[in-house]
Amino acid sequence: MVSPKFSRRTFLKASGAVTAGVAAAAAMPEKFLSWAEEAGQKDMKQIPTFCELCFWNCGLIAKVENNKVVKVDGNPLSLRGRGRLCGRGNAALGALYDPDRLKSPLINTGKRGEPVWKQASWDEALSLIALKMKGIKEKHGPESMALIYHGTGAAFWKHLLHAYGSTLAAAPSFAQCRGPRDIGFVLTFGSDVGSPEYYDFSKSRYIVLLGSHLGENAHNSQVQDIVKGYSGGAKLTVVDPRLSNIASKADRWLPIKPATDLALLLAWIRIVIEEELYDKEYVEKYATGLAELRSAVQQYTPEWAEAETSIASDVIVKVARELGEFAPNVCIGAGRYSTWYGDDTQRSRAIAILNALLGTWGREGGYFFPTGATVPEYPGLPAYPEHVEVAKLDEAYPFALLQTTTSIKQATISGQPRPVKAWFVYGSNLMKTMPDKQETIKAIQNLDLMVAIDTMPMDIINYADVVLPECTYLERYDNINVGKFKGEAEIALRQPTIEPLWESKPSWWITKELGNKLGLTEYFPWKDGEEYVARRCEAGEIDFAQLKRDGVIIKKGGAPYITAENQPEFATPSGKIELYSKQLAEKGFDPVPKYTRHPTPPAGHFRLLFGRAPLHTFSRTSNNFMLTDLQKENCLWVNAKKGKELGLKNGEYVSLVNQAGVIASGRIKVKLTERLRDDAIYMNHGFGVHAKGMSRANGQGIADDDLITKPAIDPLMGGTAMRGNFVKIVKGA
Amino acid sequence: MQLFGVLIPEKEQLIATATDVVKGRAGLSLYASLFGLAIGLYAIAAIFILGHGHTTNTSNLVPWGLQISTYVYFALLSTGCTFVNFFGHVFFEKQYKPFASRIIFVGIVTAVAAFFSLATEMGHVERMYYYLLSPNPKSPMFWMAIWYTTYLIVIIWEYINIQTNRHSKRVMWGAFFVAVFTHSTLGSLLGSVSSRVYYYSALMPIYFLFIAFLTGCSLTTIIAAMTVKQKKLDESYHLHPFVTLLKIGLGLALLITFWRTMIGLSAHLEGSEVFSLTLINNVLFGIVVVIIIPYILLKIGKSANWLIFVGLFIMITQLKARNDLVIGAFKVPLFRVYDMPEVVHYSPSIYEYLIVVASASLVTVLYTVFERSGIFEDRYIKEDQ
Amino acid sequence: MEQFDGKDILDIMHEDLQRALKKPRKERRWAMAIDTRKCIGCHACTTGCMSENLTPPEIHYRPVKEEELGEYPNTGLKFLPRPCMQCDAPTCTPVCPVSATYKRDDGLVMIDYERCIGCRYCIVACAYGARSADVGHYFSGDFHTSTYEVENSGEYGKTFRRKSHWHSPIGNARKCHFCIHRVEKGELTRCTTTCLGHATYFGDINDPQALITRLVSRPNVFKYKEELGTKPMVFYLS
Numbered sequence A: 001m002v003s004p005k006f007s008r009r010t011f012l013k014a015s016g017a018v019t020a021g022v023a024a025a026a027a028m029p030e031k032f033l034s035w036a037e038e039a040g041q042k043d044m045k046q047i048p049t050f051c052e053l054c055f056w057n058c059g060l061i062a063k064v065e066n067n068k069v070v071k072v073d074g075n076p077l078s079l080r081g082r083g084r085l086c087g088r089g090n091a092a093l094g095a096l097y098d099p100d101r102l103k104s105p106l107i108n109t110g111k112r113g114e115p116v117w118k119q120a121s122w123d124e125a126l127s128l129i130a131l132k133m134k135g136i137k138e139k140h141g142p143e144s145m146a147l148i149y150h151g152t153g154a155a156f157w158k159h160l161l162h163a164y165g166s167t168l169a170a171a172p173s174f175a176q177c178r179g180p181r182d183i184g185f186v187l188t189f190g191s192d193v194g195s196p197e198y199y200d201f202s203k204s205r206y207i208v209l210l211g212s213h214l215g216e217n218a219h220n221s222q223v224q225d226i227v228k229g230y231s232g233g234a235k236l237t238v239v240d241p242r243l244s245n246i247a248s249k250a251d252r253w254l255p256i257k258p259a260t261d262l263a264l265l266l267a268w269i270r271i272v273i274e275e276e277l278y279d280k281e282y283v284e285k286y287a288t289g290l291a292e293l294r295s296a297v298q299q300y301t302p303e304w305a306e307a308e309t310s311i312a313s314d315v316i317v318k319v320a321r322e323l324g325e326f327a328p329n330v331c332i333g334a335g336r337y338s339t340w341y342g343d344d345t346q347r348s349r350a351i352a353i354l355n356a357l358l359g360t361w362g363r364e365g366g367y368f369f370p371t372g373a374t375v376p377e378y379p380g381l382p383a384y385p386e387h388v389e390v391a392k393l394d395e396a397y398p399f400a401l402l403q404t405t406t407s408i409k410q411a412t413i414s415g416q417p418r419p420v421k422a423w424f425v426y427g428s429n430l431m432k433t434m435p436d437k438q439e440t441i442k443a444i445q446n447l448d449l450m451v452a453i454d455t456m457p458m459d460i461i462n463y464a465d466v467v468l469p470e471c472t473y474l475e476r477y478d479n480i481n482v483g484k485f486k487g488e489a490e491i492a493l494r495q496p497t498i499e500p501l502w503e504s505k506p507s508w509w510i511t512k513e514l515g516n517k518l519g520l521t522e523y524f525p526w527k528d529g530e531e532y533v534a535r536r537c538e539a540g541e542i543d544f545a546q547l548k549r550d551g552v553i554i555k556k557g558g559a560p561y562i563t564a565e566n567q568p569e570f571a572t573p574s575g576k577i578e579l580y581s582k583q584l585a586e587k588g589f590d591p592v593p594k595y596t597r598h599p600t601p602p603a604g605h606f607r608l609l610f611g612r613a614p615l616h617t618f619s620r621t622s623n624n625f626m627l628t629d630l631q632k633e634n635c636l637w638v639n640a641k642k643g644k645e646l647g648l649k650n651g652e653y654v655s656l657v658n659q660a661g662v663i664a665s666g667r668i669k670v671k672l673t674e675r676l677r678d679d680a681i682y683m684n685h686g687f688g689v690h691a692k693g694m695s696r697a698n699g700q701g702i703a704d705d706d707l708i709t710k711p712a713i714d715p716l717m718g719g720t721a722m723r724g725n726f727v728k729i730v731k732g733a
Numbered sequence B: 001m002q003l004f005g006v007l008i009p010e011k012e013q014l015i016a017t018a019t020d021v022v023k024g025r026a027g028l029s030l031y032a033s034l035f036g037l038a039i040g041l042y043a044i045a046a047i048f049i050l051g052h053g054h055t056t057n058t059s060n061l062v063p064w065g066l067q068i069s070t071y072v073y074f075a076l077l078s079t080g081c082t083f084v085n086f087f088g089h090v091f092f093e094k095q096y097k098p099f100a101s102r103i104i105f106v107g108i109v110t111a112v113a114a115f116f117s118l119a120t121e122m123g124h125v126e127r128m129y130y131y132l133l134s135p136n137p138k139s140p141m142f143w144m145a146i147w148y149t150t151y152l153i154v155i156i157w158e159y160i161n162i163q164t165n166r167h168s169k170r171v172m173w174g175a176f177f178v179a180v181f182t183h184s185t186l187g188s189l190l191g192s193v194s195s196r197v198y199y200y201s202a203l204m205p206i207y208f209l210f211i212a213f214l215t216g217c218s219l220t221t222i223i224a225a226m227t228v229k230q231k232k233l234d235e236s237y238h239l240h241p242f243v244t245l246l247k248i249g250l251g252l253a254l255l256i257t258f259w260r261t262m263i264g265l266s267a268h269l270e271g272s273e274v275f276s277l278t279l280i281n282n283v284l285f286g287i288v289v290v291i292i293i294p295y296i297l298l299k300i301g302k303s304a305n306w307l308i309f310v311g312l313f314i315m316i317t318q319l320k321a322r323n324d325l326v327i328g329a330f331k332v333p334l335f336r337v338y339d340m341p342e343v344v345h346y347s348p349s350i351y352e353y354l355i356v357v358a359s360a361s362l363v364t365v366l367y368t369v370f371e372r373s374g375i376f377e378d379r380y381i382k383e384d385q
Numbered sequence C: 001m002e003q004f005d006g007k008d009i010l011d012i013m014h015e016d017l018q019r020a021l022k023k024p025r026k027e028r029r030w031a032m033a034i035d036t037r038k039c040i041g042c043h044a045c046t047t048g049c050m051s052e053n054l055t056p057p058e059i060h061y062r063p064v065k066e067e068e069l070g071e072y073p074n075t076g077l078k079f080l081p082r083p084c085m086q087c088d089a090p091t092c093t094p095v096c097p098v099s100a101t102y103k104r105d106d107g108l109v110m111i112d113y114e115r116c117i118g119c120r121y122c123i124v125a126c127a128y129g130a131r132s133a134d135v136g137h138y139f140s141g142d143f144h145t146s147t148y149e150v151e152n153s154g155e156y157g158k159t160f161r162r163k164s165h166w167h168s169p170i171g172n173a174r175k176c177h178f179c180i181h182r183v184e185k186g187e188l189t190r191c192t193t194t195c196l197g198h199a200t201y202f203g204d205i206n207d208p209q210a211l212i213t214r215l216v217s218r219p220n221v222f223k224y225k226e227e228l229g230t231k232p233m234v235f236y237l238s
């Protein structure tokens, strides 16, 4: 993700990407060839593809016997998985063979929110959509159609959107997830930290995590790397109000008071500067603004930080000194999910600054420079229609380098600065994904057209006029996936392992058909998914046959670390690492992060915290029978001592209400634990699905998203802060 | 050897009974038992046709449930009958004689009924022949089978001897000892399971024998009491031995139950908490209801009707007691993960309950049919001489 | 210690495995080691095993237990993955009336699905709760006939299709079998190859050079419920 403000070239250089003259890696190693035939399964086909149960997209190999996928295994060539699948990825068959899947297009003949479904043929459903789209284009212009997307198949929908004449596309993975982190780093280094992230954990000698509950956050290769790191001797400090899985492995667990991380970071920055623990040469050479930074952080003494964070000042100092001792082979992780409290971009800035001071950017064990690769677009596509200038929705957020869902929602409700009349929601269960459910509903009620493209009858489809059933990732060709890694890049293919079940169809097909009905046929020249992928490979001199056989092709090359020959470039206005950010000052923001205290829970309330369950991906897997067999509901983590005071018993069901009086529907099981502070409660996100069609998930546990209202918005980039709510536990549910 | 009229009722008798049943003259109890047998057999069929998944409530956490406890229960009843038969002959020759054939007969049918339950519990009963093809002498369950078969043969033999009035002391002693071995093996089947504290105990074999004796006493008391009533025999004279045996049975049961619980409570092995978990039930039910109350009831009255009531009371409470024993071992999960409960609760499915009905009805049907045919009357014996 | 002499542990264990397979079976001794420090509680092994062995609802050959230790803020957390321990002195095999479950000459504790009468005695007898009764449930309900659930898992290198309760393994006892169907084809166990923490090791401890042998000869080894005298072949490293 990179700002249009920076030229693509410099960015690629900055992130160490190489595009030409690199050798493909060896084919499937001998050790996995035995997969080819197994006991009693001689006629079993091995089809490589990649996982979509989360967005890490690990390579997998599907074992197919008489047209059924019977097993999945990791693809050893995949850099994202390295032959391993996580707890969810191994449950592929629970997604593929879920009897609750969307089976045919549905047309809502009732109201949005109270749907009455009519099964429809693809032709009927797509004709209806096309008709409405034409009307909207005439009345409000193409830009009034928005796409909200998440997942690999979205590429085809963006293509359709652009061909139709709109550029209004947003992913919740920006304004509800990684946005603040990425912007904080772009403002500092001129580059984000990528996805998969450029953390060099496996080589670190000292690792600091703030949040980042790896192990529960099961992002495959990253989990492998951090385990390799700490078990290989790296010191590990984890800052988390909760003893996360990774915190339990740490040399130091700092159970910080929620919402005070910035104070801790600023205190660390101060110590690192005052005690001259920073990498003078590096800072001298690559960074600007040390003086301004130094003076700005004077106020943040360890003692002050102790008062804010509840972490003993001597521990704060110790960690800072250890950082200095092990620098530059230190990685202060920037995490991933970062829309926490509204000042998140500044927190991310502080993390970036601390890393910069310690010279970890482009250093072994810190942040490596990734190797990139590119696959050209389908050759000979006509140019998209001339883009008519329209009011930018994100004006309010000068550093929203990607379109935010936030402002699409606001514009849809207010019609300001311009109307948004149609939503296509691809692979996003928006009802749970965006905070302020009622606002989301209000927006949707303002639409002329609401289309959901999904695999499951999730919450979101209840608000759609038309529901289009996509086949799962195991049944389709899809966009080619490129991943940047250390010294190598991977090009990965998704290919069908069996025919789509029921009436479900892949995105390449749906968009092509819809394109035809919209008179956009020329934009969809491909015969089918395979031809689409093959032609792109051909154009990029990528051996498609090999890609089909191995699933991934590895491109090696590119130096991960700073050397005399491999000097970094920083795509910032100054071309240097910006400890002090002039562009922030110009836009009226703090050029150096400033700490402002966040409100604390009123009496009888707890701060609502949430995170990942190792065996689930948001609501995405909430109905996956292999996973519900292990965890079907979330539970409410309550500090054991506090819980006993409140007379709570393990396993009893309670209900929850937030500070604004919003009651979460359903009930949740109490888990008394020693792993959590007593001023917060914690739950897994993704549960508390409210969708009848989801027979296993419907009404299981409570949805954190039910309780997240009136979120603070990050003024820099429009991220929605989702940990600002306080909830009360109501006994007897 | 003469079969009809001696070992099983005369053909005419059987036909007569059949026609009575058809004509509606068979009497409530027979109809009730026949109905019970019918629905019981239906349940058995259902289990075989639908499979355990759809019919039973046993699970990984509770691998053994009501079907196993029913098996144990009837096996113990059978042993009990053999015991009573033995002590009856040895100590109360005259008073006992009128009931001998009835009691040993019930001993046989309860042993058979036990199998109803066992067979329906197995995942693949059709493979039972592997007991012969690949026996495992280390397994108490294997010896269980061996002894059980022997046991059946011997008590049938004993029955034949009684019916043909060639009652042999040797066979009777034999039957007694085989019964002891068989059902102490059954005890060891649980008692030797070192991984389940609730079972694991050297007392278990003896526990089983004592309980067998008690349940046997209660069943035989009922039989005796009914016979006494029906044949207008001298109640106090003929029933006195049974009251004595019952009291002894209760005493032994109290002793063994008490020590099993005490030893369990003092154990500090993994899973020992189940003893404290089940303490209230083991004391209130397992001791007060199952032992103390019957004892008091015995003190209250001695009439045939009253004894029938006391007998039934013990038999029914014992059934629950057996189930408590079998499933008690599974209260605390061995390896608690994911959504597993801290304390496991198991309640049998309707099919599992119907298996109990099936076994019970089999006994009552056969007994009633044989009984009304008059085959148990001494006159046969006289004629034989 | 992910790398051993600069080599990927999967490669090392894979070579160890090929070496072991060259020996006659009775000279092999399969064992597993689980490094509880590296185990990150991701449960990938649990579902990896479910996927490999097509196990039905509620049957998990390798669950991972999470144990909290101490009191806030001095809290600890331990993850304990539990395959079948392949005990050298198992409590399960002696009780089987028909010798359907038995200890093979390479130390594996096998279940002969065609012989097992489903008496469940072994399930009661296993001290680790490692055995389950397959009573014939399906995840996908009536839809199961069109899914993988009736296909062959290849367990024990044989063909079994869970078509109805007359078809094994329905009606049988089931448990972890060290993926012997993979191992004898020269593949490591599924929980080993999918383990995100690289915490699961597998190999032949009769082979002195094997990685597993080197690991279990360290001082920091413990065996789960060793006091029962079951002599587990699964070693936990702490």
Ligand SMILES: Nc1nc2c(c(=O)[nH]1)N[C@H]1C(S)=C(S)[C@@H](COP(=O)(O)OP(=O)(O)OC[C@H]3O[C@@H](n4cnc5c(=O)[nH]c(N)nc54)[C@H](O)[C@@H]3O)O[C@H]1N2
Pocket (backbone or CB within 6 Å): A054, A055, A177, A178, A210, A211, A212, A213, A214, A216, A217, A218, A219, A239, A240, A241, A242, A244, A256, A257, A258, A259, A260, A261, A335, A336, A337, A338, A340, A609, A610, A611, A612, A613, A614, A615, A616, A617, A618, A682, A723
């Ligand atoms: N299994 C699984 N893995 C996943 C996903 C999934 O759905 N399932 N989703 C993936 C995606 S898209 C993302 S973005 C990532 C998200 O995963 P992360 O980026 O790791 O999310 P975080 O919010 O950083 O981490 C959550 C932890 O933050 C702690 N926390 C809460 N409040 C605070 C605070 O104020 N300060 C500090 N220091 N810690 C706090 C919580 O206690 C919790 O332990 O996970 C990815 N991986």
Ligand SMILES: Nc1nc2c(c(=O)[nH]1)N[C@H]1C(S)=C(S)[C@@H](COP(=O)(O)OP(=O)(O)OC[C@H]3O[C@@H](n4cnc5c(=O)[nH]c(N)nc54)[C@H](O)[C@@H]3O)O[C@H]1N2
Pocket (backbone or CB within 6 Å): A052, A150, A151, A153, A172, A173, A176, A177, A178, A337, A426, A427, A428, A429, A430, A432, A433, A434, A435, A453, A454, A455, A456, A458, A460, A470, A471, A472, A473, A610, A611, A617, A618, A619, A620, A621, A685, A686, A704, A705, A708, A722
């Ligand atoms: N309260 C709260 N809100 C959050 C978060 C949180 O932790 N708490 N996490 C935030 C983060 S980090 C992120 S990244 C976002 C994630 O937000 P989303 O990506 O919206 O998360 P999911 O709930 O997984 O929604 C995925 C949807 O895609 C569907 N789907 C799955 N596979 C396919 C497919 O192959 N094709 C199609 N067409 N659809 C498919 C699923 O059925 C589901 O409806 O949520 C953000 N919002």
Ligand code: SF4
Pocket (backbone or CB within 6 Å): A051, A052, A053, A054, A055, A056, A057, A058, A081, A084, A085, A086, A087, A088, A089, A090, A218, A219, A220
């Ligand atoms: S991390 Fe797990 S769920 Fe995500 S893509 Fe990889 S295997 Fe699939």
Ligand code: SF4
Pocket (backbone or CB within 6 Å): C083, C084, C085, C086, C087, C090, C091, C092, C093, C109, C125, C126, C127, C128, C129, C130, C131, C175, C230
């Ligand atoms: S763990 Fe249990 S099942 Fe496995 S060998 Fe040991 S006793 Fe047998």
Ligand code: SF4
Pocket (backbone or CB within 6 Å): C095, C096, C097, C098, C099, C100, C101, C111, C115, C116, C117, C118, C119, C120, C121, C122, C123, C172, C173
């Ligand atoms: S369930 Fe099968 S393996 Fe287990 S003891 Fe019974 S017959 Fe043997």
Ligand code: SF4
Pocket (backbone or CB within 6 Å): C048, C049, C050, C052, C053, C061, C062, C083, C084, C175, C176, C177, C178, C179, C189, C190, C191, C192
């Ligand atoms: S060895 Fe195979 S069967 Fe055993 S737990 Fe691992 S994956 Fe499952």
Ligand code: SF4
Pocket (backbone or CB within 6 Å): C034, C038, C039, C040, C041, C042, C043, C044, C045, C046, C064, C079, C081, C194, C195, C196, C197, C198, C199, C200
């Ligand atoms: S896969 Fe490995 S790290 Fe994950 S839970 Fe299993 S043993 Fe632990």
Ligand SMILES: [Mo]
Pocket (backbone or CB within 6 Å): A173, A176, A177, A178, A336, A337
């Ligand atoms: Mo995310």
